[in-house]
Amino acid sequence: MPRMTMIEAIRSAMDVSMGRDDDVVVFGEDVGYFGGVFRCTQGLQQKYGRSRCFDAPISELGIVGAAIGMASYGLKPCIEIQFADYVYPAYDQIVSEAARLRYRSNGEFTCPIVIRMPTGGGIFGGQTHSQSPEALFTHVSGLKVVVPSNPLDAKGLLIASIEDPDPVIFLEPKRLYNGPFDGHHDRPVTAWSKHELGEVPEGHFTVPLGKAEIRRPGSAVTVLAYGTMVYVAQAAAEETGIDAEVIDLRTLLPLDVETIVASVKKTRRCVVVHEATLTSGFGAELVSLVQENCFYHLEAPVARVTGWDTPYPHAQEWDYFPGPKRVGEALIETMEA
Amino acid sequence: MPRMTMIEAIRSAMDVSMGRDDDVVVFGEDVGYFGGVFRCTQGLQQKYGRSRCFDAPISELGIVGAAIGMASYGLKPCIEIQFADYVYPAYDQIVSEAARLRYRSNGEFTCPIVIRMPTGGGIFGGQTHSQSPEALFTHVSGLKVVVPSNPLDAKGLLIASIEDPDPVIFLEPKRLYNGPFDGHHDRPVTAWSKHELGEVPEGHFTVPLGKAEIRRPGSAVTVLAYGTMVYVAQAAAEETGIDAEVIDLRTLLPLDVETIVASVKKTRRCVVVHEATLTSGFGAELVSLVQENCFYHLEAPVARVTGWDTPYPHAQEWDYFPGPKRVGEALIETMEA
């Protein structure tokens, strides 16, 4: 099986989708001739022509708004926002339009678009290249929200997202593009070519939306994570020696509550981790669901380990990032509670 | 003491603030000559002139963006977004700019603005005149989020917000403008003039941000509510006969965790209510905080009663709105759990 980085897997997903379906179009800032600042769309314009893959003006509102119009026409736009930090100018189009079009028109018009965007920190990108805005989308009825954590899933989930009949926010943890980063920023990262999840089929396949995956089975405590934090959680489990079960949520909306509840009922303890700021983060929803569904099984409060409630700093990046040390401490605390 | 509706109280807060401080300016769509579609700014232009209270083009982005510039100059803009449903075009300016200006400039530039907006449903306003987007702001570090539930608080909180050195999102539950609506849409609403919280001092006073208020003391279960839901919760308590303690949060960010925790530790049960959709709503944060802080005191899972995870419908408004019946059922369930 071929080995792919996450960038290659994402590119392959678009390539496969464009090859199978003429209605799939790809555009965004710098994605056409140049192939994207992270090179996710490299070669697609050459292969499919300028009508299928093209550069857009620097207007996130325009990119999403135009994509909605195209989708209502019958196309399936898969668009790129250069960094998740720049999605806010398009927020109205996403929340008021893409998410509600099917509902308000009673299905006359629909909005099968995928909005890809690199998310998360760990690259010294400061306030405007590091954010994790997933909770701002999980509150919006009508959207789906996906966060892959490895090349195999990235490709399968992206194809599934492109084929999905509804709008999907597809968040790509940029710190994982080249390897499974575990939060130890002072150690070299393994390349995906050395990782089994870097083995990705060449052709078409999907990973269904709405299904979580247990990355590390365990019996002592459940860790709910997604994106980069999956590896941080695994590292924390190894380092503390705590037999944690690490669940990679993969899709945040709709959420695989079943897998979560089954695990927590088994382990009776739960830690939730994400890079985004704490207050009103997606972790709050996870904690709520766990305590609603597993109240009588829980032996300790569900803990949250997250970014702090400040803008994302530049120099203090590694004090901000919820690394294996902080996650490990929460695991210990939760076990001792 | 004079009696005021919530509209009059809000107007009075701006009037008092403009009278005391020349730097307070008020603008927004239709707020100048006409005095706002809900008449909250009526008379202010006449009294303070067109440079202090004026009409703005229909551009929420422009209104907030200009206000940020004015605030960085030294003014204190108190601006109106006509309906909370229309705030999204300004979302980038709020999240990326207003909320982070102090931090990123290390205090060289600050952003003392108040963004007022009518929020919530119950007026057959459909998808675009009914939303409760508070959770989209409570996730943003650097903002404060305020939701008054009565004329007295509305005035005191609004003056405090205008005087606050940081950006404040001020959400006005429009269903409360004229009276304390308890969710019984088929019964007449009492006017504020008949309610003790409609007694509002004429002049300057503040209600501090970050402090909740117990509206109905009780010992059986704590209900966390804000805005319109405060009255719905009170009605549910009366109707079920359950001795609920109803806490009016008033400020969502920063939150008065102390008052909440003290109450739940006493009652050992908790129900959270809001009009916004369930998933990733502010209720999730409340549930998380309660279980983190009161885990060993809780005798039942913390329940959430909220709007459903659909866009706000028009005809089915009263099936959507979390009225006293649904809140009452949650109270009973929580007591019986």
Added chain:
Amino acid sequence: MTDNPAPLKFHVPEPEVRPGGTPDFSNVPIPKAGSVDRPPVDVDPRTIRDLAYSIIRVLNREGDAVGPWAGTLTDEEQLEGLRHMMTLRTFDARMQMAQRQGKTSFYMQHMGEEAVSCAFRKALVQGDMNFPTYRQAGLLIAGGYPMVDMMNQIYSNEMDPLKGRQLPIMYSAKDHGFFSISGNLTTQYIQAVGWAMASAIKGDTKIAVGWVGDGATAESDFHAALVFASTYRAPVVLNVVNNQWAISTFQGIARGGSGTFAARGLGFGIPALRVDGNDYLAVHAVAKWAAERARSNLGPTLVEYVTYRVGAHSTSDDPSAYRPKTESDAWPLGDPVIRLKNHLIRRGLWSDERHKQTEAEILEAVISAQKEAESHGTLHAGGKPSTRDMFEGVYAEMPPHLRRQRQKAGV
């Protein structure tokens, strides 16, 4: 001279007249009908910038159709146009009344602006798509969409095509080239451009039409639409209906110092035309010109319709608070129905008698549709969409969490 500069002054535009004053439009330059050139559709946009500052008019004061823009409609079509406008006006009157009677929550009428959407619709063909605001129901009336379906939507009754989910008048009618209306202003302007881009990407022949009001041009989506339309030469007609007022703010608040809204197009190299929006014949001629440009792969056109909102903004509004009550009488472009009627009478195709008779017929048809609609319920009485409907259609397939919520709601 900037060594000791005078204090700056803050400028807020104000309308000439406020309640209590005497309406005065004498400062509004109205070119004579027939006086504006009609360039070929493949004209170099740089050579027709002056069209953004004039007004294309066909019907003159006497009721004659004159000049190079005249002659795009047959007699039949003109008679039909009159009927459409009369129908829209009657429809509005009845629905306005129904709202007052509590049969629905909200209504918005077209009084004075009927020509714009009714005439524009006749320049399109099946398959084209409008992205309308709430004030273009003439697109439906003139396109033959059943009035009773419109009313069912307005009443949110059991036959409401939108299942009660949408505010009254926020129609959606795909087969009639009418995109689902959004309550958020201007969002659909850029969507229209995207739809048009899609048509070009697919090598189709369909064109899109964006609609926005004067006030709503200030929204950011307006800019995105012009940028994308200009860059990709999208086959789209971008319409600005300048009815002089947003809600309480006059057009000067949105327009600023530009003189006209059409001028906005110039900064993008987009041909920009202004047209007498109360002149059915002129609207049609300009619409046809712009549609032809789009369909001939010549790219976007921006059209400003100069008209006047005679009624209140909506049933929630009372204009006497912000403008003189008699302002609409002073409006120099007259009433679109009367102007077309007079033209047809002058040409011997119509008479006062037939007009009255047609009015009566239309009223009857509207009332009969209304009766039918009301038999399916009104907002607070009779048949209504189900609570189940509220949970459907958020996604193509209902996800588990929504299924659980529906269960909890007991439906």
Added chain:
Amino acid sequence: MTDNPAPLKFHVPEPEVRPGGTPDFSNVPIPKAGSVDRPPVDVDPRTIRDLAYSIIRVLNREGDAVGPWAGTLTDEEQLEGLRHMMTLRTFDARMQMAQRQGKTSFYMQHMGEEAVSCAFRKALVQGDMNFPTYRQAGLLIAGGYPMVDMMNQIYSNEMDPLKGRQLPIMYSAKDHGFFSISGNLTTQYIQAVGWAMASAIKGDTKIAVGWVGDGATAESDFHAALVFASTYRAPVVLNVVNNQWAISTFQGIARGGSGTFAARGLGFGIPALRVDGNDYLAVHAVAKWAAERARSNLGPTLVEYVTYRVGAHSTSDDPSAYRPKTESDAWPLGDPVIRLKNHLIRRGLWSDERHKQTEAEILEAVISAQKEAESHGTLHAGGKPSTRDMFEGVYAEMPPHLRRQRQKAGV
């Protein structure tokens, strides 16, 4: 003719030349220096629309300053201007290298565009406020802001005025009329207008300046800025630095069919000028004209600076992937430093020798500032802002939840 229309075609603008091709700017019309009129500042904007399509230039090929826009600077000031541009260029070179050496995470240089920010700064007075992008550090250099403070910010070291919170080069310097830079494009354009409105509301005499790149004009905030500036006649200068490229996309993607970016102003009735951005004297003259308009309560001016980004977009970018390597050599407006240098030499005020000597002096000054800055640490070594600093300044007063979090972090 629309009965059987041909299929539509999708149009995506492309630059004339791509890597491998031969750069060619022969289609870019460059008017002769001195050929564009200089209207009085209180000119009726409607009469100078052609200025949006020309280029105001002062320095001709021979190095003479010619025409009505010449003569706004003394000899002294011109010499100082040359020094500022040279300083900025040297500063850039050193910081670019420091980034390559791993002393910071990121850098963005000005190569080729030095005249724009350096000359503009000299048209402002103390108290005015710029809302810059990341490519106007000349505003700081020419305003006398200490280089060592800039470097401390770039290194995120213990003396960083912004406490390590911001990306390198996202300076903030209130006393130097330099607003805190945002990494989000164009957001500050409308803020500049708001600041200017505030100055007018208070009856002050200060003016604001908005800055945006060619690519970033596509953002919605650009529209909001023009709407508000036009409506309230705000005392603001709105600058568009057209350096031909966004990141990998050439200006045609943002500009579409409008010909120029200055043209965007015409749709708002805002006087719009284009100026040779590589001509220090022309930039200053136009800046002065626009600033004077603003300060005289005549409202906003839009200025497009025609220049060329010689270097990479940032240290993360490699332009050879999207444009010919030699494109900058072919750029017809030359190098701003060399052009001013030649002018001063021609006038006997400067010499190659003095130039070399000054270069050496500047390099020494920059190196000495760098040494000082590095003594306070670089991103990954030496003194750094504290973790405590990370929690400060989110609000004026730290709220309880943040205090708890700081405690948890153990700082």
